[in-house]
Amino acid sequence: MKRIFLWISIALILLWTLLPFYSLIVTSIAASGSIGEFFPKNVTFEYYRAILFGDESGSKSIWSYMLNSVIIGSISTVVVLLVSVPAAYGFSRWRSRTSTNIYLSYFVLRMLPPIALVVPRLVILGRLGLIDTFLGLALIYIPTQIPLGIWLMKGFFDGTPKELEENAWVEGAGVFKTFWKIILPINGSGIAVTAVFVFIYCYIEFLYASLMGRSSVITLPTYIAGFSTPWEIRFQLMLAAALISILPMIILFGFAQRYIVRGITGGALKY
Amino acid sequence: MDCMNARSKDKKGKGKSKLERREGLAGLLFVSPTIIYFIVFFLLPLVVCVYASFTNWNILSPNRIFVGTLNYEKLFMDPKFWKALKNTLFMLIPIPIYITFALLFAYACHKNILGQKVFRAIYYLPYISSIVALTLIWMWLFNSQYGLVNSFLSLFVDNPPSWLSDPFWTKWMIVIMISWKLIGFTSIYYIAALKSIPKSYYEAAQIDGAGPRQQFFKITLPLITPTTFYLLVIGMIGSLQTFVEVQMFAPDGGRGYGVGTIVFYIWQKAFSSSQMGYACAIATVFGLFILVVTVVQFTVSRKWVFEGD
Numbered sequence: 387m388k389r390i391f392l393w394i395s396i397a398l399i400l401l402w403t404l405l406p407f408y409s410l411i412v413t414s415i416a417a418s419g420s421i422g423e424f425f426p427k428n429v430t431f432e433y434y435r436a437i438l439f440g441d442e443s444g445s446k447s448i449w450s451y452m453l454n455s456v457i458i459g460s461i462s463t464v465v466v467l468l469v470s471v472p473a474a475y476g477f478s479r480w481r482s483r484t485s486t487n488i489y490l491s492y493f494v495l496r497m498l499p500p501i502a503l504v505v506p507r508l509v510i511l512g513r514l515g516l517i518d519t520f521l522g523l524a525l526i527y528i529p530t531q532i533p534l535g536i537w538l539m540k541g542f543f544d545g546t547p548k549e550l551e552e553n554a555w556v557e558g559a560g561v562f563k564t565f566w567k568i569i570l571p572i573n574g575s576g577i578a579v580t581a582v583f584v585f586i587y588c589y590i591e592f593l594y595a596s597l598m599g600r601s602s603v604i605t606l607p608t609y610i611a612g613f614s615t616p617w618e619i620r621f622q623l624m625l626a627a628a629l630i631s632i633l634p635m636i637i638l639f640g641f642a643q644r645y646i647v648r649g650i651t652g653g654a655l656k657y
Numbered sequence: 658m659d660c661m662n663a664r665s666k667d668k669k670g671k672g673k674s675k676l677e678r679r680e681g682l683a684g685l686l687f688v689s690p691t692i693i694y695f696i697v698f699f700l701l702p703l704v705v706c707v708y709a710s711f712t713n714w715n716i717l718s719p720n721r722i723f724v725g726t727l728n729y730e731k732l733f734m735d736p737k738f739w740k741a742l743k744n745t746l747f748m749l750i751p752i753p754i755y756i757t758f759a760l761l762f763a764y765a766c767h768k769n770i771l772g773q774k775v776f777r778a779i780y781y782l783p784y785i786s787s788i789v790a791l792t793l794i795w796m797w798l799f800n801s802q803y804g805l806v807n808s809f810l811s812l813f814v815d816n817p818p819s820w821l822s823d824p825f826w827t828k829w830m831i832v833i834m835i836s837w838k839l840i841g842f843t844s845i846y847y848i849a850a851l852k853s854i855p856k857s858y859y860e861a862a863q864i865d866g867a868g869p870r871q872q873f874f875k876i877t878l879p880l881i882t883p884t885t886f887y888l889l890v891i892g893m894i895g896s897l898q899t900f901v902e903v904q905m906f907a908p909d910g911g912r913g914y915g916v917g918t919i920v921f922y923i924w925q926k927a928f929s930s931s932q933m934g935y936a937c938a939i940a941t942v943f944g945l946f947i948l949v950v951t952v953v954q955f956t957v958s959r960k961w962v963f964e965g966d
Contacts, residue, residue: 395765403779403841409805410794424805469694472687480684488688488695494948495699500898502940505927506702506709529698532691561683592789592901597928607789614793616908621797628790635785643781 414625433626448627451609452634458520458605459588462527466584469528470535471577475565477536478543479551489540492533500530500593508597518600526594531584538583542576543569579645582638589635606631710938715931728938738939740914741922747828748899748918751835752892756885759840763847764877773848780841792905795834796821821906824915831902831916843888850884851877882962890954897947900924919943 417428432441440447477489507526508517516522546569554564570577592607599608610631613624710728714721732738766773783791798805799820810817818826854877862872900920903910910917910925917925919939927936 392765392769395762396769396771399762399841399844400779402837403782405805406791406794406798406837407782409798410790413797469690473691476684476687480687482684485684485688488692492691492695494951495695495703498699498703498944498947502706502923502937502944503699503702504924505933505936505940506705507698509705510702525698529694532694536691565687586785590785590788610793611789611905614905619796621793624793625790625797628786628793631790632782632786639781639785643778 410625410629414622414629416622418622433622434630436623437626437630448606448609448630451604451606452631454520454603455589455605455631456634458523458527458603459585461520461524462531462588463581463584465524465528466531466535467577467581470532470580471539471570472565473532474536474539475543475569478540479548489536492536496533504594504597511598517598518603520603523595523598523603523605526598527584527588527591531587534587535580535584538580539573539576542573546572575645578642582642582645585638586635706937707941709934710941712934714934714937721934724934728935729942731935732938732942737910737914737917737922738919741910741917741919744828744914744916745897745899745918745920748831748835748896749893751832751839752889752896754832755836755839755843756888756892758836759843760847760881762840763844763851764873766844767848767851780845782841783838784842788901789905791834791838792902795830796906799830822912824907824911824913827906827911827916831899831906834902835896835899839892846884846888847881850881854880879963886954886958886962890951893950893954894947897950 412424412426414433415429415431416426417430419428435441437448477485511517511522511525514522516525550568550572551564554568555561559567589605590607591605592611595605596608596611599605604612606627610624610627613620613627711723711725712721713724713727799807801807801817801819801821804820806820807817820826820830858876858880859872862876867875898920899918903916903918903921904924907916910921920943923936923939923943926932926939
């Protein structure tokens, strides 16, 4: 009885999650006459060819947009790590009323609707002439991801025994040397998780990307959305592009999956 | 919460040694770069937003005049604002749905290794797929001509709803979509929470003669309340900010503004009608609203969230 319930549950959740993806794959390869069929009779890969190599009707290939997404994701990830990893260590180890208050205020700010900050941020970046530049978009993503980075990393540092650095201090190593030589290497997997999360956020972010990217910095989500215009929606091209855009994330997941689960659940169990 | 512990520790440690003070300074050094970011990218925009809400700032005209509380007065008389607020609250419906199902699935699978692996792989798929791609699949599934959903429904009913043109059904479609997206993800949290409950609790309960149902309600549910609370807070903040789904499914806010949410309305005002001042006023009111809701959640949480032995 229990086993049956278990298998039904697993089957149901599989079906529930995967059916839309099945529909996505099937539609992206359906020839125009076979759209909407559950098992399409006529299959074509011309839409994939158009997305991968471009076609005559003017749809551009996906690569330059993917490169844009990867560049912005990489810049943002590196800066977020540089800022939030030391900060998380500070919040984890030096607890005082001031540091607690600063930490809590980050949380309150994370709750603000991003839209409330969109307008002023765009104005500030506009003044600096950074609209439609890599730096401008990265400057938006970085501060939104720093609180997440601090929160994730603090979870990992809280779980690192204090004795480690106390021993190092007794041996005469300074605070920064201890951090660099002992604490960071131990928390390598935590840093990897944080990097993956920040990167994914930048890779799929749409709101800011669509407002900031005018012509030179167009990232994947904006490119995919571009197949839908008020006049027509080019379903198959859009779905093919969406599928190809997911692939790098699936590969990333293959490498990082064990750590990811630890990363997302670590913080939730503590609060 | 561990911040509370930090406070009590702080009071005890009156006589700080020199070494400790030096470490405190180092701690400040570690933290300080974030403070700069925090000021430039959160506080400054926040101040600009609140200030702009008292002006008639419009992107198209260069002169900006201080208009006092005019925007706020306009806001409370604006029927679209109230409709958007109602639509926004509608987006809270998915939370109990996906939390319940996620808990059920997690409970069924948390002792089974294969089940966990399945979850781990599939929770991730909706999470990494860009929201644009997801809304597209959804438009496709719920398409009234070709869509899978309606061809399935037409087996049972004569007139399946036209999901994309009827605001009422569009909102339900968004509810289903958010639930779909978050069940797997939420299950992962619950599996981790369930695994952290010591087995000895259940063994003791069994000796005392408690059945599986009693064990679930008396041990499992109370012990996972911290996770439930976390999911509720995060879920509410997320739901109240529903935006992309509306933009994709109902680019004009739906018939009679039946779909548009507050965040969508702010976006429309700021970027389509370029009434920045008014948009900032809505954003300020809405930001306060979310803040109040969250504070209330934290206050009420003391009554029901398990805080450890």
